[in-house]
Amino acid sequence: MEGRLANAWRLTANDKSFIRTALLSEIRIDGRKPYEYRKIVVKFGREDGSSEVQLGQTRVMGIVTAQLVQPYRDRPKEGILSIFTEVSPMADPSFEPGHPGELAVELGRIIDRGLRYFCYLLKDLIEAEVCQLYSSNPLSFLFPRMYRAYSVESKAVDTESLCVLAGKFVWAIRIDLHILDNGGNLVDAANIAALAALLTFRRPECSLGGEDGQEVIVHPPEIREPLPLIVHHLPIAITFGFFSNDSILVIDPTHNEEAVMGGRMTTTVNANGDICAIQKAGGEGVPQRVIMQCLQLATAKAAGITKQIKEALYDILWYHLLRETTLETGELKCTTQKEL
Amino acid sequence: MEVDREDGRTQNQLRPLACSRNVLHRAHGSASWYQGDTKVLAAVYGPKAGARKNENPEKACIEVIWKPKTGQTGKLEKEYEMILKRTLQSICILTVNPNTTTSIIIQVVNDDGALLPCAINAACVALVDAGIPMKHLAVAICCCVAKSGYVILDPTKLEEQKMKSFAYLVFPNSVHSVLPEGSVQGEPMEHGIVTSVTHGIMSVDDYFYCLERGRAASAKLSDFLRRSLQQHPTDSSKAG
Numbered sequence: 235m236e237g238r239l240a241n242a243w244r245l246t247a248n249d250k251s252f253i254r255t256a257l258l259s260e261i262r263i264d265g266r267k268p269y270e271y272r273k274i275v276v277k278f279g280r281e282d283g284s285s286e287v288q289l290g291q292t293r294v295m296g297i298v299t300a301q302l303v304q305p306y307r308d309r310p311k312e313g314i315l316s317i318f319t320e321v322s323p324m325a326d327p328s329f330e331p332g333h334p335g336e337l338a339v340e341l342g343r344i345i346d347r348g349l350r351y352f353c354y355l356l357k358d359l360i361e362a363e364v365c366q367l368y369s370s371n372p373l374s375f376l377f378p379r380m381y382r383a384y385s386v387e388s389k390a391v392d393t394e395s396l397c398v399l400a401g402k403f404v405w406a407i408r409i410d411l412h413i414l415d416n417g418g419n420l421v422d423a424a425n426i427a428a429l430a431a432l433l434t435f436r437r438p439e440c441s442l443g444g445e446d447g448q449e450v451i452v453h454p455p456e457i458r459e460p461l462p463l464i465v466h467h468l469p470i471a472i473t474f475g476f477f478s479n480d481s482i483l484v485i486d487p488t489h490n491e492e493a494v495m496g497g498r499m500t501t502t503v504n505a506n507g508d509i510c511a512i513q514k515a516g517g518e519g520v521p522q523r524v525i526m527q528c529l530q531l532a533t534a535k536a537a538g539i540t541k542q543i544k545e546a547l548y549d550i551l552w553y554h555l556l557r558e559t560t561l562e563t564g565e566l567k568c569t570t571q572k573e574l
Numbered sequence: 575m576e577v578d579r580e581d582g583r584t585q586n587q588l589r590p591l592a593c594s595r596n597v598l599h600r601a602h603g604s605a606s607w608y609q610g611d612t613k614v615l616a617a618v619y620g621p622k623a624g625a626r627k628n629e630n631p632e633k634a635c636i637e638v639i640w641k642p643k644t645g646q647t648g649k650l651e652k653e654y655e656m657i658l659k660r661t662l663q664s665i666c667i668l669t670v671n672p673n674t675t676t677s678i679i680i681q682v683v684n685d686d687g688a689l690l691p692c693a694i695n696a697a698c699v700a701l702v703d704a705g706i707p708m709k710h711l712a713v714a715i716c717c718c719v720a721k722s723g724y725v726i727l728d729p730t731k732l733e734e735q736k737m738k739s740f741a742y743l744v745f746p747n748s749v750h751s752v753l754p755e756g757s758v759q760g761e762p763m764e765h766g767i768v769t770s771v772t773h774g775i776m777s778v779d780d781y782f783y784c785l786e787r788g789r790a791a792s793a794k795l796s797d798f799l800r801r802s803l804q805q806h807p808t809d810s811s812k813a814g
Contacts, residue, residue: 279683279684280611280684281684284684291599291600293598295681295683297643297644299644320641322639322641322679322681323619323639323677323679324598324601324604324615324617324641324679324681325600326600327600327619327622331639331677331679408644410643410644410645412641412681414598414615414617414681415598415599415600415601416600417599417600489600
């Protein structure tokens with residue numbers, strides 16, 4: 235018990251009062267303005283579906299994998315999307331291995347809820363069908379020839395989904411988020427990492443075959459190009475920190491500010507101005523006008539971040555395109571994304 | 575015997591190595607080690623107060639946590655943790671900080687063969703970055719024996735799967751002795767073996783041949799390690 239207390243990281247009283255006093259003059263300890271985001275760097279790995287995001291000092295890695303599994307018995311025609319958030323002891327000395335603290339559990343739940351609610355319907359290139367998106371409904375990532383709508387409140391799940399063979403085989407998409415470095419504001423960074431990984435993920439193409447058409451043949455990537463996902467809008471999580479003196483508001487708190495702040499709120503919006511979710515779990519009370527101000531700020535920031543993600547994605551897709559072009563002796567075999 | 579490897583390397587050629595120190599901000603020490611496409615990130619926290627249960631409180635205790643790229647931690651990860659822990663226990667000076675725990679966390683970023691040696695190398699650099707007292711460093715290498723009897727070093731994942739057997743070998747790194755030449759009696763330290771893990775069947779002669787090749791390669795690895803550690807000046811100290 236003593237050992238654990240001794241190992242816990244605590245901010246000194248002097249540091250805390252310094253942060254609060256500086257905020258009164260709209261100065262943050264890392265030199266940012268109150269409504270300024272830290273620098274975001276999105277990097278991709280060599281394989282499809284792996285990304286690494288650095289938000290200032292916070293570093294998160296996202297990996298997406300897919301597997302053919304049996305669907306849930308009560309939902310034989312639905313695919314499965316699962317998100318695993320690993321708050322690694324690498325990120326913070328207070329994260330104990332095998333014993334997730336409150337923060338870790340909440341983080342996992344927010345990200346899971348956020349992504350599940352914010353998956354979009356993806357457009358099928360060949361069928362050229364556009365699904366209506368409702369901003370309040372949770373949506374799902376779409377794979378070409380398969381899409382599903384996911385609404386948690388109404389439990390309305392589109393049956394044309396990641397299903398390959400009803401009752402036997404569906405795609406289970408697994409997103410692993412590894413928190414590598416906790417520099418504050420893990421939710422935002424993890425969200426961007428998950429989105430970036432999902433955007434570059436390609437699943438193998440499969441078809442039904444066999445004597446009775448009951449066998450699923452998964453084509454390896456060398457034989458048939460894996461299928462990329464097409465996304466129409468991205469939900470971005472923006473976190474605000476509230477400080478008790480004079481209801482000061484900051485965006486994207488660092489871990490020092492998180493230790494001082496009185497309350498936090500995470501809003502998930504997209505660049506179109508749709509609000510996808512708002513999460514404010516306890517903390518000090520905040521007047522209504524401040525919440526409205528937050529939402530307006532969030533929409534403005536989301537546009538900027540969406541642009542950054544798309545730019546990073548554009549670069550990596552060009553790289554993939556060039557790589558595939560040379561492999562196929564100059565012929566372009568893969569389908570390109572029309573809209574980025 | 576000329577051997578054709580898929581990426582065009584010779585039998586004893588290692589993949590391009592890259593090593594960086596101090597890559598994370600919260601960890602007391604951190605390092606990333608890239609061997610070709612195999613990438614491992616290591617972070618060290620310590621020494622922290624209190625020894626773990628069932629550990630000897632009169633010595634420093636080392637705790638290893640292995641995080642795979644995807645999936646649950648299973649028996650393989652536990653085995654890697656155990657091997658890494660015993661290897662690092664033998665190279666750290668445990669009597670300096672009794673009743674403390676040093677945690678080493680390994681995160682696999684990409685696995686393309688020779689994962690455990692890569693992790694051991696990364697862990698050593700991270701321990702140096704954190705300033706944990708050690709007797710000497712360790713360099714790890716993987717040697718494979720093929721059915722026809724030839725030995726290749728540092729295999730990729732495909733090569734590992736095709737080979738009859740392979741061995742992970744950890745050697746102490748070569749030291750630039752401050753003592754004058756000839757005063758060290760007996761065999762030089764770098765001829766020892768810290769850890770050896772084998773998979774598959776190999777004959778005794780094959781094993782000794784692997785050791786020879788591995789030792790030769792470990793000299794090159796030691797040089798690379800020394801150069802990369804000497805290059806970076808340490809950053810300002812981190813408290814918490």
